[in-house]
Amino acid sequence: MLDPKILRESPDLVRAAIARKHIPVDIDAVLAIDAEWRTRLQEAEGLRAAQKAANSAMAALPKGSPEFLAKVAEMKAVAARVKESEGQLKEHEERFRQSMLSLPNLPHASVPDGGGPADNVVAATHGDPAAAGPHAVAHWEIPGFERLFDFSRGAKVTGAGFPFYVGDAARIVRALVRFFLEENGRAGYGEVQPPILVNAASATATGQLPDKEGQMYETTVDRLYAVPTAEVPLTNFYRDEILEEDALPVNRCAYTPCFRREAGSYGKDVRGLNRLHQFDKVELLKWVHPASSYDELEKLRGDAERLLRLLGLPYRVLSMCGGDLGFAPAKKYDLEVWAAGQKRWLEVSSCSNFEAFQARRAQIRFRSKATGRPELVHTLNGSALAVPRVLAALLENNLQPDGRVRIPAALVPHFGADHLSFS
């Protein structure tokens, strides 16, 4: 959520910034709703003040005295007006809140201009895609793939996009999760195991609701949502809390399965491990002082990159342009790993600075030592990393002529062998 004061004082600035995201919004409509709401607020508060003043006067009168009874009669009419006025106020308040929730975050000045994926800027490349995977084929074409990654039985048991991981596949998934958690722990991210069902308030705070409702699985009772990313429960860890300034930055990481309906996806995007309805991911979360959030974004990106380096996978870093930034981030880097068999880049991490956008929705603040007053923190999060696509790249890039897959040295202690076999 944006700061309503900024919207009131500099609507043109806000309009121009949101235009960079290529998201259509009607700022004037929001301003009109805001103005109407404030008029109603003044009216309702004035009536309440009159009522309270009368109450104080009545408290001093003897009960049942003529003066008292006269007051009661007089205030009955006021009470009716208060009720009506407050009812209307409530409607306008809700309308205002909804319109504010519908506004996307403003992009940072350093975000490149552009309308879509083609305009994203390559900020860094590591490793040589051309040299990777001399024996590569698309991972789903590796002989024996379906034995280890059993999509057929997954479809039978649940539906498309919910594979069983069997044998070495299960072990490599577990190894990757362990590797990510332990390396992130070493980098200073405290491990957390969060709930993987969240309530509507949590999903609203991070921006999934109301914007992306159809992307989440929802329970038919209790209105809980299966997390699309650990970002949701993790960010909400400190919802409605005030942290000590000295405690910042707080760095945490969490492993969760992630559930995404991915409505509307099709084609080669969804082949094999490229896009699943359930997948494993380790997420990093930072709660930081506003003054340092862009330094922290670079650190976050560096921490995610380090994992890809340790795995020896070629990757590139994209700075997302305004049109591809999405709703909540002010700035975002995507890390894409090279999948030598498919000959394409796969997104394995998004590292975002949300500035105060999520913090305002979630009311996550810190007590400023300078002013003694609460201020909103900035929140950042990044995947480190998404398991299936890293695995896809690993299978394709490290495939040997004998059909086995070489396990990177960093992963061997967790996997327990130096090759993965499909036979």
Next chain:
RNA sequence: GGAGAGGUGACAGAGUGGUCGAAUGUGCAUGAUUGGAAAUCAUGUGUACUCGAAAGGGUACCGAGGGUUCGAAUCCCUCCCUCUCCGCCA
């Protein structure tokens, strides 16, 4: 799931219809005292919205939402959460 008890400010805890944003204690901050500290004393100590150039007003908040009433922390209803006992259960 059943029965019961409860949810008040940083914490503990009073308040069962009227001047209660809320006693008291602890904690915390500042000042006095001290060589320094402890102890003691004094003063202060929530958040949010809104009006205002400011000074300063106003309103809301006693788990959440609704209701009764001229007036609700206090009465009624619904929901959530915590605790105790029972049931069920990885």
